[in-house]
Amino acid sequence: METETLIPKDRIHTPEACNVAIGAVRDTLYVLNGKWKLPLIVAMQNGPLRFNDIQRALGDITPKILSKELRDLELNEFVIRRVEATKPVTVTYELAEYSKSLNSVINELRIWGIQHKARITSNRRSAVS
Amino acid sequence: METETLIPKDRIHTPEACNVAIGAVRDTLYVLNGKWKLPLIVAMQNGPLRFNDIQRALGDITPKILSKELRDLELNEFVIRRVEATKPVTVTYELAEYSKSLNSVINELRIWGIQHKARITSNRRSAVS
DNA sequence: GATACTACTATCCTAAAGGATACCGGTATC
DNA sequence: GATACCGGTATCCTTTAGGATAGTAGTATC
Numbered sequence: 001m002e003t004e005t006l007i008p009k010d011r012i013h014t015p016e017a018c019n020v021a022i023g024a025v026r027d028t029l030y031v032l033n034g035k036w037k038l039p040l041i042v043a044m045q046n047g048p049l050r051f052n053d054i055q056r057a058l059g060d061i062t063p064k065i066l067s068k069e070l071r072d073l074e075l076n077e078f079v080i081r082r083v084e085a086t087k088p089v090t091v092t093y094e095l096a097e098y099s100k101s102l103n104s105v106i107n108e109l110r111i112w113g114i115q116h117k118a119r120i121t122s123n124r125r126s127a128v129s
Numbered sequence: 130m131e132t133e134t135l136i137p138k139d140r141i142h143t144p145e146a147c148n149v150a151i152g153a154v155r156d157t158l159y160v161l162n163g164k165w166k167l168p169l170i171v172a173m174q175n176g177p178l179r180f181n182d183i184q185r186a187l188g189d190i191t192p193k194i195l196s197k198e199l200r201d202l203e204l205n206e207f208v209i210r211r212v213e214a215t216k217p218v219t220v221t222y223e224l225a226e227y228s229k230s231l232n233s234v235i236n237e238l239r240i241w242g243i244q245h246k247a248r249i250t251s252n253r254r255s256a257v258s
Numbered sequence: 259g260a261t262a263c264t265a266c267t268a269t270c271c272t273a274a275a276g277g278a279t280a281c282c283g284g285t286a287t288c
Numbered sequence: 289g290a291t292a293c294c295g296g297t298a299t300c301c302t303t304t305a306g307g308a309t310a311g312t313a314g315t316a317t318c
Binding site: 160162163164165188189191193194216217218 | 270285
């Protein structure tokens with residue numbers, strides 16, 4: 001007996017909504033990959049920050065990683081790096097206009113994270129009791 | 130001269146909205162980490178799929194990775210693995226209830242991906258002309 | 259002169275992610 | 289018997305992410 005696939009052939013073999021969605025999500029993940037890019041953007045949402053301020057805000061990022069991630073974000077036009085001619089020189093990072101396009105994404109990720117944490121916590125409680 | 134930080138001390142030193150947001154986003158990224166989890170969930174949004182169907186839908190995922198990612202998703206209660214007693218045995222994967230909580234997240238990622246791709250494409254075009 | 263802050267960079271390392279290729283037992287078809 | 293599909297595993301490998309630690313030049317403060 002031939003095992004039938006669950007998908008009609010016209011669905012799996014044409015590039016339609018589902019495949020477009022998969023591709024779009026993959027595109028997004030490709031740009032925002034890794035542990036740090038979105039949290040960094042969130043950190044800057046209240047205004048420009050200096051290098052060490054960002055490091056303190058994130059708590060556990062090393063300067064090497066921070067430096068690399070900021071460079072990535074600058075290249076992708078999410079962040080503007082500004083060198084102020086003070087003494088000593090200070091460098092501020094601020095969100096570029098394009099970062100605003102991520103507001104909805106970030107908001108959903110934030111909400112989901114809060115709900116998920118609540119769920120995990122309540123699961124653990126009911127497992128104990 | 131002492132360089133002043135851009136942040137008032139009461140903002141950086143208290144755990145307030147911004148830090149909560151950073152934490153929540155980091156929590157979400159921790160659960161949904163990697164290249165594949167969200168695309169896999171998207172692939173199953175049209176209904177249950179079998180192992181090889183999923184592999185074909187994603188196009189370039191190897192069975193080893195797929196197997197591991199599906200196990201992760203099952204552990205986190207996003208996916209249900211069902212073994213059908215057909216001959217030969219077939220295995221179907223379908224979204225568990227909890228996956229629905231990701232609908233908004235996925236939708237925003239999808240929309241952003243589409244817009245971002247359009248932006249990149251138009252940037253390239255204007256660079257050529 | 260010692261110390262500390264600025265914004266980093268350099269070096270070394272580990273762990274994890276991910277991929278290539280081959281293979282497995284089982285069943286079915288040709 | 290050869291081939292092909294099913295749902296995976298096993299083995300090996302490369303790449304990347306990320307972290308630990310130390311150090312840099314410049315300026316200012318004590």
